[in-house]
Amino acid sequence: MSDILESIRSIVGAAGLISSAEETAQYATDWRKRYRGSAMAVVKPASTAEVAAVVRACHESRTGVVPQGGNTGLCGAATPDSSGSQIVLNLSRMNRVRAIDAHNNTMTAEAGCVLGNLQKEAEKAGRLFPLSLASEGSCEIGGNLSTNAGGTGVLRYGNTRELVLGLEVVLPSGEIWDGLRGLRKDNTGYDLKQLFVGAEGTLGVVTAAVLKLFPLPRSRATAVAALQGPDRALDLLKGTLDACGERLTGFELFSDFCLSLVLKHFPDASAPFAKRFPHYVLMELSDTRPGDAVASLAESVLGAALENGEILDAAIAQSNAQAKAFWKLRELISDAQAHEGPNVKHDVSIPISGIPDFIRATDAELARAHPGVRMVTFGHVGDGNVHYNVSAPEGIAPDVFVRQTAAINLIVHDSVARFRGSISAEHGLGQSKRDEIRRYKSPLELELMRKIKSALDPHGIMNPGKVL
């Protein structure tokens, strides 16, 4: 066993160190098996002090450290390179909720807490922790913080960045920065926590956080509106925000082609209307007040939109089961697309006002360059995040289509750049978009990022090869 592994074992004990190639393999690849690396060892510290000591040892020996949570990321940020010289620092054993403060509306949680568990702990305390995403059953809050995770609650509650008041971070030197403050106002110098949120582990290891809690919603209304296209969706969004304010907690657009894929591949699903329409919006209102006031509000907003021709039809869920069935239509789109065959996905954001033109322009360009491709366009339009996915033409050989991936990415992302959007709205850069981002970010901005990286991690031991 090498010197560095000996010293790590003396810190975390046998229970915290995995070094056989057989056992490290599952930590050295991402869950989709897109990125395969090789780890010198997987280290599972049980406390912040252990994390600090491990990072100090790595700092001294210039060993690369790859922080890892639930390993649910989509960009390979938690996967080591193939050299076998990096350690994976898995935080899953640090899974304590250190405190819940009901009057301060905060929860202090360690990095390895599974997101779904934090939602449950908050609810037990009569509070809402609003971060919610598909992987919530296994992703960990340290990963959510490090990638500034988005999800379905952003329209109302913001990204993970907006949900954190304080952080505890082990710096690349192995020092512990205690920034675990529970304050909503603190103007005493640079807001350092902002550096570590979304840095994908390249500036330090997040070990704990003070998270914001919110009042629990006590009533909810879910509806589907049928409409001509994205332009009308924007008008509906504007009118609904004006009328309902922060009650609007969901606003998702999907095309009829998305619906048709869901209905084709999931025979249990049923269309929201007897007739079919070009596009649909799934809308959710919620309120801390119990009762059916939000349902009446949804009715009046949709009624007015129907009357002025903004929408073509509307259905408000009459039961929890129906509300779930409406959401299911939206949630099954990704899976339905996978069943349909090969596709290229894009997680992009655009200023909301530009979404209709972006879709039109990009659709046209793709149709010209790749005849027969089928656009599966849906997303969190309420926060500007479009999952602009492209399915292969019917009948094309999968390997032929896969070879077009880079060309399709280029068209879509160049179009995003023209609309002043982002090529990674909520998934981060990791290793997957590290090179591509150089095409879209100014050299000056990249240089600023490098300056920050060098200032905090001069030896480049933190998650080497990610982001920058």
Added chain:
Amino acid sequence: MSDILESIRSIVGAAGLISSAEETAQYATDWRKRYRGSAMAVVKPASTAEVAAVVRACHESRTGVVPQGGNTGLCGAATPDSSGSQIVLNLSRMNRVRAIDAHNNTMTAEAGCVLGNLQKEAEKAGRLFPLSLASEGSCEIGGNLSTNAGGTGVLRYGNTRELVLGLEVVLPSGEIWDGLRGLRKDNTGYDLKQLFVGAEGTLGVVTAAVLKLFPLPRSRATAVAALQGPDRALDLLKGTLDACGERLTGFELFSDFCLSLVLKHFPDASAPFAKRFPHYVLMELSDTRPGDAVASLAESVLGAALENGEILDAAIAQSNAQAKAFWKLRELISDAQAHEGPNVKHDVSIPISGIPDFIRATDAELARAHPGVRMVTFGHVGDGNVHYNVSAPEGIAPDVFVRQTAAINLIVHDSVARFRGSISAEHGLGQSKRDEIRRYKSPLELELMRKIKSALDPHGIMNPGKVL
């Protein structure tokens, strides 16, 4: 005229350069005349390109640059030192609203826009820009961003940091960073704008920003509740948040002594109740829905609190005039205290749950060390921000009391630190708390701040002597 002034004049023209000592004097002191400096010149650029050229010239000649907006700050951050070697870079001529995007709910404004004007522009577009503070008639958005201004809307809408989506910044090198994005989701590397918000001009010059807009509230209820003390205020806050969620837009606590000073010095003001009580909470609910639903909600929340003994009495404003009169009671406290004689002010924040104990402990310690001092305690309890002010004992000679300022600060701020609070909740550090903060921030955190400063401004030309 020196070389540097010659080259600055060639950039901004005669209209943009003030160099006579007579005329620069008003820019070289803050509005309260607490900090008096001397400027080599006051430069008033008319565009981002001019700002960039001026900063480049200062970079080359290693001339200190003191950015300045409306010059309404309380900590001397916009005042040059007394050397006469620094220039004041006043952004007031850059006062254009570049764009309002109603569908994206954003406004792009230059740094020199007066906050009150931006509120009006937003309202003309049927939107709310919720940042609101006492100096809104003259403070400028660039200053608000650079100090991460707080104000009365934080409970509901957050600090200035939470209200900005993108920034344009002239870096200490004179390069322009175009980060003017209007995106609610963008995870493509470090969130650089966070560095400049709240940096008080020490890392660069904010020249423009993309700001978030919100739906306009259409109904409002204002009430005063009487209660025993801060503990009960916390219970009321919790219950009100649970019931009303984001409708709660104001929650201000003040003691009966505060009220008595207002009634003494402003004979037009009248007490909210015929009887007097130990403490009061001013509460405001608002909603995008028109009508009297929020008034009924306020009634039901306060009725329940009255029934379970949390509060002792309650009055809901029956007219706009009465609502204004209630707010006036709260707003006049500072002025009333000034009329009462010398005092020492503190702008501190505490985790909300710790506020009652903080007040008790600090009151007791001050009473022991400075017998006869009178605590004028009030503040935005809803966001943890307490204006813990200390008025001189009756009859004491002002100069005797003024000599106790440092000792009183020490007691209050040490107490804040014990409760894990902040000694500057919303006013920043500037020059006033630059030395004091070293007592309360860890050496590690100060070192991190210095590393960031050196990385971005290696020659230290940006607002020298402020913050760090």
